[in-house]
Each structure stands twice: as structure tokens, then as C-alpha cells.
Amino acid sequence: MASTELVPWSGKEAVSLAPSVTEPREIVGVARQLTLKERQQIVAAFNGELYEMAATFVWNKALTSLKAQLGKLGAAFVAEMLDRPDIDSDSPLEQKLTDYEALKLAQELGIIGGTGAFRLRQAFEKISHFGSAPSEDAENEEMSADEAIGVLRACVTSVLGFERIEAALDFKDFRDSLGQEFLTEDDESVAKLSASPYFFKRACIRMLLALVKSSLGAELENALANANLIVPNLWDDLLKPDRYQVGRVYAELMSEGKSVAASGMKRVLLKVRGFDFVPEDLRSRSFISAAHAVIEAHEGMNNFYNEPAPTRALERMGSVIPIPAFPICMSALLSIRLGNSYGICYDAQSPANSALKRISPERWMYYLSDCLPADERILYKLMQESPQTRWGVLVEEFGLPQLAPDLSNKDVRNILTISPASSRFQQSVARVIGSLGYASKG
Amino acid sequence: MHLSLRDMVSGQVSDLLDTEGMQCSATHKGLILLINSLALYRDEGRALFPEVFVFDKLDQILQMLPFSEHVPIGSGPKTEGTMTDALKKCAPLAQDGWAIYILRDSNAFHYGLFRSGKHILSVRPDDLLIENGEPEVPALFVHQIADGTVELRGVNGGTLVVTFGASRASETSPVDAQRALVASIVADVQEDIREQTAAFYRSLVSRVVKAGHGTLAVVLPRGKRSLPRIFKDGIPLKPAVSVAEGISELIQYDSCAANTTLQAKGALITGMLLSDGITAFASDGSVRGYKIFVKHPSKNTNPNAGGARRRTFELLKSRVGQEVACAFMQSQDGATDYKRRENGIN
Numbered sequence: 001m002a003s004t005e006l007v008p009w010s011g012k013e014a015v016s017l018a019p020s021v022t023e024p025r026e027i028v029g030v031a032r033q034l035t036l037k038e039r040q041q042i043v044a045a046f047n048g049e050l051y052e053m054a055a056t057f058v059w060n061k062a063l064t065s066l067k068a069q070l071g072k073l074g075a076a077f078v079a080e081m082l083d084r085p086d087i088d089s090d091s092p093l094e095q096k097l098t099d100y101e102a103l104k105l106a107q108e109l110g111i112i113g114g115t116g117a118f119r120l121r122q123a124f125e126k127i128s129h130f131g132s133a134p135s136e137d138a139e140n141e142e143m144s145a146d147e148a149i150g151v152l153r154a155c156v157t158s159v160l161g162f163e164r165i166e167a168a169l170d171f172k173d174f175r176d177s178l179g180q181e182f183l184t185e186d187d188e189s190v191a192k193l194s195a196s197p198y199f200f201k202r203a204c205i206r207m208l209l210a211l212v213k214s215s216l217g218a219e220l221e222n223a224l225a226n227a228n229l230i231v232p233n234l235w236d237d238l239l240k241p242d243r244y245q246v247g248r249v250y251a252e253l254m255s256e257g258k259s260v261a262a263s264g265m266k267r268v269l270l271k272v273r274g275f276d277f278v279p280e281d282l283r284s285r286s287f288i289s290a291a292h293a294v295i296e297a298h299e300g301m302n303n304f305y306n307e308p309a310p311t312r313a314l315e316r317m318g319s320v321i322p323i324p325a326f327p328i329c330m331s332a333l334l335s336i337r338l339g340n341s342y343g344i345c346y347d348a349q350s351p352a353n354s355a356l357k358r359i360s361p362e363r364w365m366y367y368l369s370d371c372l373p374a375d376e377r378i379l380y381k382l383m384q385e386s387p388q389t390r391w392g393v394l395v396e397e398f399g400l401p402q403l404a405p406d407l408s409n410k411d412v413r414n415i416l417t418i419s420p421a422s423s424r425f426q427q428s429v430a431r432v433i434g435s436l437g438y439a440s441k442g
Numbered sequence: 443m444h445l446s447l448r449d450m451v452s453g454q455v456s457d458l459l460d461t462e463g464m465q466c467s468a469t470h471k472g473l474i475l476l477i478n479s480l481a482l483y484r485d486e487g488r489a490l491f492p493e494v495f496v497f498d499k500l501d502q503i504l505q506m507l508p509f510s511e512h513v514p515i516g517s518g519p520k521t522e523g524t525m526t527d528a529l530k531k532c533a534p535l536a537q538d539g540w541a542i543y544i545l546r547d548s549n550a551f552h553y554g555l556f557r558s559g560k561h562i563l564s565v566r567p568d569d570l571l572i573e574n575g576e577p578e579v580p581a582l583f584v585h586q587i588a589d590g591t592v593e594l595r596g597v598n599g600g601t602l603v604v605t606f607g608a609s610r611a612s613e614t615s616p617v618d619a620q621r622a623l624v625a626s627i628v629a630d631v632q633e634d635i636r637e638q639t640a641a642f643y644r645s646l647v648s649r650v651v652k653a654g655h656g657t658l659a660v661v662l663p664r665g666k667r668s669l670p671r672i673f674k675d676g677i678p679l680k681p682a683v684s685v686a687e688g689i690s691e692l693i694q695y696d697s698c699a700a701n702t703t704l705q706a707k708g709a710l711i712t713g714m715l716l717s718d719g720i721t722a723f724a725s726d727g728s729v730r731g732y733k734i735f736v737k738h739p740s741k742n743t744n745p746n747a748g749g750a751r752r753r754t755f756e757l758l759k760s761r762v763g764q765e766v767a768c769a770f771m772q773s774q775d776g777a778t779d780y781k782r783r784e785n786g787i788n
Contacts, residue, residue, distance in 0.1 A: 088694060089694075090694075216633055216634065217633075250508070251508035251509070253565075254507070254508045254509075254558075254559070254564055254565045254570070255508065255509065255559070255560040255561070255563075255564050255696070256563065256564075256638070256693050257563035257564055257565055257637065257638035257641050257693070258565070258637060258638070259565045259569050259570070259573075259574065259637060259641065260574075260637065262565050262570065262574075263565075263569075263570060263574030266506060266570065266574070266576070267576060269506075270506075270576055270578065270579070275502070275505035275506060276505075278505065278506075278508055279508070280508070280509070281508075281509055281560075282509075282560070282696075
């Protein structure tokens with residue numbers, strides 16, 4: 001992200017550790033969240049060449065810490081930030097949140113910086129791959145020392161090296177201001193927001209929605225007044241999936257009998273003429289839950305074993321996916337098709353293909369123009385070699401290049417028409433990710 | 443001397459239409475007829491309580507009401523006759539959440555029925571369109587609020603309550619009385635479901651009041667969960683009939699079973715309120731007893747104080763601030779009265 005861009009909050013800087021430090025003993029030496037005993041055990045595991053065991057232990061420690069911090073923000077807040085209506089106040093977040101989602105949210109809230117998030121995502125890929133069910137030649141697929149040290153380093157510098165892991169101070173200030181202050185056009189944070197990259201805008205809208213859904217009294221009044229100011233300011237920039245989230249929240253408030261909150265959101269939707277984005281029913285919630293089950297399997301351990309059942313369940317849900325659930329369903333189905341750097345789940349391909357074949361050209365157009373530019377899950381896959389190759393096959397199979405001329409985003413056009421092996425393809429994907437704001441330093 | 447209801451109401455309706463920016467000669471005349479008809483609406487001898495909305499943009503209104511549907515019934519020239527036709531054709535169908543709409547365009551009135559919401563806690567159309575309505579979406583709402591009393595309300599705050607009957611204009615507003623009772627019943631309900639519990643009871647009390655049987659209810663003071671000695675002659679409910687759990691469950695799980703359970707509780711409480719005697723609520727939204735009778739102290743009995751229900755109410759009023767936080771009465775002739783502990787605190 002260019003340094004001239006304004007951001008309402010910035011990611012936490014990683015713990016300083018010289019690039020030349022590669023000794024596990026030295027790396028765990030700065031891991032403040034680990035006890036002396038845990039540090040000794042990790043070093044002993046490395047010395048005993050138990051690399052995967054050491055890396056998995058450190059990874060679980062780091063993710064548990066991250067998820068615990070996210071849990072302190074409240075399940076309702078997390079549910080809205082991730083657009084997961086299937087998470088409610090009783091949901092155990094440590095189980096419901098996939099590691100990928102925890103990383104994504106931690107980055108969005110400034111708990112970890114951009115570079116730290118990038119390294120953790122790479123570590124996550126390694127952990128998922130080596131944690132999968134052993135294949136026939138498992139001995140040749142053991143985690144190497146270098147790979148394990150990479151995981152250890154990412155976890156320590158971004159998470160375990162901090163005394164306490166928490167959201168960036170300016171993020172907390174911003175979040176508090178949405179519920180505790182009555183913001184005006186002249187406020188610095190409001191001005192910054194309009195000029196900030198997309199993910200800040202989306203995060204702000206989701207924070208407002210979470211507040212409107214969960215607040216009462218004066219906090220609700222402030223949140224509604226701020227929504228009435230901020231949502232219209234950002235509406236033209238919002239991609240349709242995020243507009244649908246605003247509409248769905250209004251429908252949920254109406255359904256739950258929250259008259260004050262629903263009336264406030266009605267005012268917002270009237271202002272932006274946004275009632276087209278209010279779902280006629282909440283059938284989409286079932287599809288969203290089914291899609292998240294696929295994603296949980298895909299991003300969890302033993303994914304190649306766990307993907308078929310939820311993918312079949314999603315495929316059987318019905319021939320037409322309700323439009324508010326369409327982006328996440330596509331994200332889930334494409335995740336199955338593209339797999340990860342280490343392969344795909346063969347048994348899940350048939351139901352995923354069957355569901356994808358039912359997608360009309362108009363729906364593909366909608367996904368490519370309005371959903372893919374903000375679907376960081378798929379965009380990150382397109383940065384990896386094997387999923388890129390599978391993308392090339394998929395694009396041809398569904399005749400997607402024919403849709404390219406109608407797309408206004410030049411980079412998305414390139415993603416459909418240029419060979420995934422070329423550097424221009426990589427650059428286009430990187431630019432789309434960069435425009436979201438995820439490439440931000442810190 | 444000749445007195446006409448039309449003349450008395452006409453000016454008020456005209457002012458209200460001005461306030462609402464909905465002035466129109468046919469609407470004006472039609473509303474007067476609707477107010478008259480709705481006061482004691484009967485179809486084949488059966489009392490009906492249709493709710494009528496008048497607005498200019500059906501599509502926009504339906505978009506604003508998630509989970510809505512509508513059934514067009516007819517249309518006619520833009521005259522008061524079409525409005526009364528609309529009432530006649532739609533009233534028998536306007537039950538269980540269905541309301542009548544009258545859609546105005548430049549030359550005609552189109553009418554039919556619409557409903558919205560997913561379950562019994564969903565925000566009601568009158569709440570969203572009128573109480574919390576927006577001036578850019580003008581709408582009027584006409585309905586009977588008690589036997590012989592009709593309310594006309596608009597988005598901009600225009601309100602007209604027309605009471606048909608002798609010497610009641612100066613008496614307590616049925617709307618105020620119902621609101622006071624409900625506010626007391628939900629005063630100690632946990633905050634995150636208080637709004638929905640209040641809406642549940644508003645709808646329930648409104649049905650009871652329209653039934654015209656008459657009712658007596660009290661709310662016990664904050665923290666009191668058992669019936670005081672004064673209410674010993676009645677049916678205590680142990681355990682209490684509570685709705686808070688059902689409301690939480692319906693919000694959280696959004697299931698048909700939770701909706702049915704809550705509806706059943708509502709029917710039970712409605713039956714209690716329509717029984718002779720007093721129904722006693724606690725301020726946590728639960729019912730603690732019903733069919734309660736109290737002895738009238740002979741020294742305080744004023745033979746001119748009205749019927750038995752009125753005399754009981756006078757006694758209950760005297761206990762407000764002691765064993766009772768709020769007392770509410772609707773007599774069989776439709777008169778409503780209440781007394782709530784001063785400053786509204788139970």
C-alpha cells in the first residue's frame with residue numbers, strides 16, 4: 001500500500017528478530033508467552049528431529065492465543081466481522097473459527113501486521129499439509145527442519161513474542177468511537193475512512209453492523225447515528241456482497257423484533273436506496289452455514305479426508321443459491337476445486353463440479369465483477385503454483401474468458417485471460433489483493 | 443338541533459392529512475367513513491378488528507418489510523365508496539397478522555391485504571411504517587384500539603383518537619393505559635429482550651382490550667415474586683407462567699417449535715386476562731396468579747362507584763405503591779383506566 005494512503009488503524013509491528021537468527025533456542029528465547037518448560041520442550045523436539053511435532057505445538061499455542069484474543073471481542077462481533085450468521089453467542093469460537101479466519105480477522109483488526117499475516121499464512125499451509133492424514137509415502141513427506149523453523153519464527157515474531165496479544169490501540173479507539181461518540185463529517189477518522197483501502201471500509205461497516213445488532217440504549221443510538229453517517233459515505237464503494245450483508249442485518253433485526261435498531265437501519269437503507277439488498281427471506285443463512293462447513297473442512301486438519309461430506313451437503317441444498325449466500329458458496333466451491341499447494345481432495349471434486357455447473361453465466365459474471373475482487377481466500381490461492389494451474393483448467397472448463405470483455409476491472413480480466421504461469425497473472429492478482437489493503441506493512 | 447359525527451370529525455381528519463402531507467378529498471371523506479365503521483365493526487354478526495393502512499407506494503413499503511407478502515383484492519375510482527368497499531371485502535380476511543392496505547394513485551384506490559414478519563416477535567408494520575416511519579414514505583394507520591374507540595395515526599406524528607360513546611373524551615386514553623401496563627410488566631425483564639417482550643405484551647393486551655369482555659390486571663412491585671395476602675383468594679401459578687425464556691429461545695433459535703410455544707403461552711395469558719377476577723403479573727414478564735378476587739372493605743364501598751370491576755379497581759388503585767406497582771382495568775363498556783406508581787418506577 002502506498003505510504004500516502006490513509007488508514008484508520010494500522011497493524012502491529014512484529015517482534016524484532018534478526019533474519020540471521022535461525023537457531024530454535026534463540027527464537028524461543030523471545031517467546032514471552034511460552035513458559036520456560038515449553039521452550040525447553042520445543043528445543044528438545046528440534047534436537048530430537050521431531051520437527052512437525054514442534055511446529056504443530058507452537059502453531060497451536062499461537063492460534064489459541066489469537067483466538068482467545070478474538071473471543072474477548074465477543075462472538076457477535078466476530079460473527080459479523082466474518083459475515084458468519086451461523087456463529088451465535090453460545091458458539092465456542094475456538095472451534096467455530098478456522099485458523100485461516102482467525103488470521104484474516106487478526107490482520108483486519110491490526111492484531112498482527114501485514115508481513116506477519118503473510119508469514120503466518122505460509123506457516124498455516126505447511127501445518128495443514130503435514131497435519132493431513134498420512135499417505136503411502138509419508139516418510140518422504142516429513143516436515144524439514146527449515147520448514148519447522150519457518151513456522152516457529154512466524155508464530156513467535158507475530159504472536160508468541162508479545163507479552164499479550166491484542167488489537168492495535170488505534171483500532172480499539174476507532175471501534176469505541178463508533179459506539180460511544182456521535183461522529184460527524186469533520187471527524188478525522190471519518191475522513192480517513194473514505195480515503196482508506198477497501199478492507200478498512202468493509203471492516204468499519206461490519207463493526208457498525210455488529211454494534212447495531214448487539215448494543216442497547218445510548219450505545220445503540222450512537223451506533224445508529226454513525227451508521228447513518230458512515231454507510232451512505234461508503235455505500236458507492238461497497239461491493240454487492242457487503243451491501244447484502246447490510247440488507248441481511250436489517251432483515252434479521254426486523255425478524256428478531258428489535259424495533260429501534262431496525263428503524264435506524266431502515267433510515268440508512270432509505271438514504272442509500274438499498275432495499276434491493278434486503279433478502280426476501282433468511283433461507284440464505286442455511287446456505288451460508290453449509291458453505292462455512294465446507295470451508296472449515298478445507299482449512300482444517302485432515303482436509304482431504306473431511307471435505308467430501310460437507311461439499312455433498314452444500315451441493316444437495318438446492319439448485320439456486322440465494323444471492324446473499326452466493327459469494328461464500330462460491331468461495332467454498334472454488335476452494336475445493338483449487339485445493340492448496342499440496343493437492344486437492346478427489347472425492348469432493350464431483351459434488352463441487354456439480355454445483356459449479358449449475359451457476360449461470362450471469363451469476364459467474366456477478367462473482368467475477370463483485371465478489372472475486374474481495375474474495376481474499378481465493379485470491380491468495382491464485383498466488384500459489386498448484387491452485388493457479390487448476391484455476392487455468394477451471395477457467396477454460398467454464399468458458400470464463402468469454403465473460404472478460406464485460407468486466408470493468410482490468411486485473412480481473414487478466415486473471416481470466418492470461419496464463420496463470422505468467423508473471424503478469426501474478427502481478428494482476430497481487431494488485432487486486434493490494435487494492436483491498438492487505439498488502440499494508442506493519 | 444342536529445349533530446353529525448361527520449362534521450365533528452371532518453376538521454380533525456383534514457388537519458391530520460395536512461400534517462401528514464396526504465391531503466386528498468376522497469381520502470378525507472373515506473377516512474371519516476372508515477373511522478365510523480371500525481368503531482364497532484361487525485361482519486355477519488361477528489366482531490372484527492381490521493387494521494387499515496393508507497399509503498402511496500406499495501412496492502417501496504413491501505421492500506421495507508422483510509418477509510412480506512400481499513394479496514391484491516380489488517380497485518375502484520378514487521372515491522370514499524371504494525374505501526368502504528375495500529373494508530367490506532378485506533375485513534373478514536384481515537386477521538392473524540394480515541392488514542388491509544389502500545393504495546392511492548392519481549385516479550384510483552387499489553386495495554388488498556399484506557403481512558410481514560417471520561414470527562410473532564417480528565417488528566410489526568405499524569411500528570416500522572408509522573411509529574418509526576419516515577416522512578419520505580407517507581402512510582396512515584386506522585384501527586380500533588378499544589370497543590368504540592378508533593385511532594388514526596400518521597408518520598409525522600398526527601394522531602386522532604375518536605371515541606364513540608357517552609362522556610369518555612376526558613377519560614384515560616386506552617393507548618396510555620395499555621402502555622403503562624406493559625411498561626410495568628416488562629420493567630425487570632432482562633434488557634436484551636425487553637423490547638421484544640414489550641411488543642409481545644402490547645399485542646396481547648391489545649387483543650384482550652378489543653375482545654370487550656373487560657379485564658383487571660395488576661403488576662407486583664419490583665422484586666416481588668409471590669402473591670401478597672391481599673390476593674390470597676385466587677389461583678396462584680406455581681411455577682409462574684413465564685414468557686422471557688420462550689422469547690429468548692425464539693430469538694436465538696428462530697424455530698417453529700419456539701414460535702408455537704410462545705404463541706401457546708400468549709393464548710394462555712389471554713385466557714387468564716379474559717377470565718373474571720384479577721390477573722397478577724410480576725415485573726419480570728411472568729404471570730403469578732389469575733382469577734383473583736379481593737374483598738371490598740365495606741366502609742369504602744361507594745354504591746355510586748360503578749360496577750364490581752370498577753369498585754375492585756378503585757381498591758387496587760389505593761394499593762398502588764404498596765402491594766401493587768400498577769393497576770389496570772378495562773370495563774365491559776370499554777372504559778379503560780390505570781394507575782402506576784409515580785415516576786413509573788415499580
